[in-house]
Amino acid sequence: MQFLVIAYDYKDGLEKRLQIRPQHLDYLNDLIVRKKCLYAARLEDDNEKPIGSVMIFEYPSREELDQVVAEEPYTKNKVWEKIEVVNCVTADLFAKK
16 A cells, blocks of 8 residues: 655754754665655745655555654654645556656
């Protein structure tokens, strides 16, 4: 199953985001190598200030995804305030890259 994860930062969390970012990128890189994270991007406001993240994951179940999100450095270090998860299906065009 594929899942779209939209995570919004705490309003005053930019400093913490920048501090934790290397851990976040290492965590995502491992998931990318294992083909569990299919896509990721930073969300920005109109002034190009980071306000969150969006990612597409592939896991057999929501429970497995929830565990991965719970272990994510931005989750564990309270960079993300609100996390939304939506089932999704990427087009074959993207999934085969």
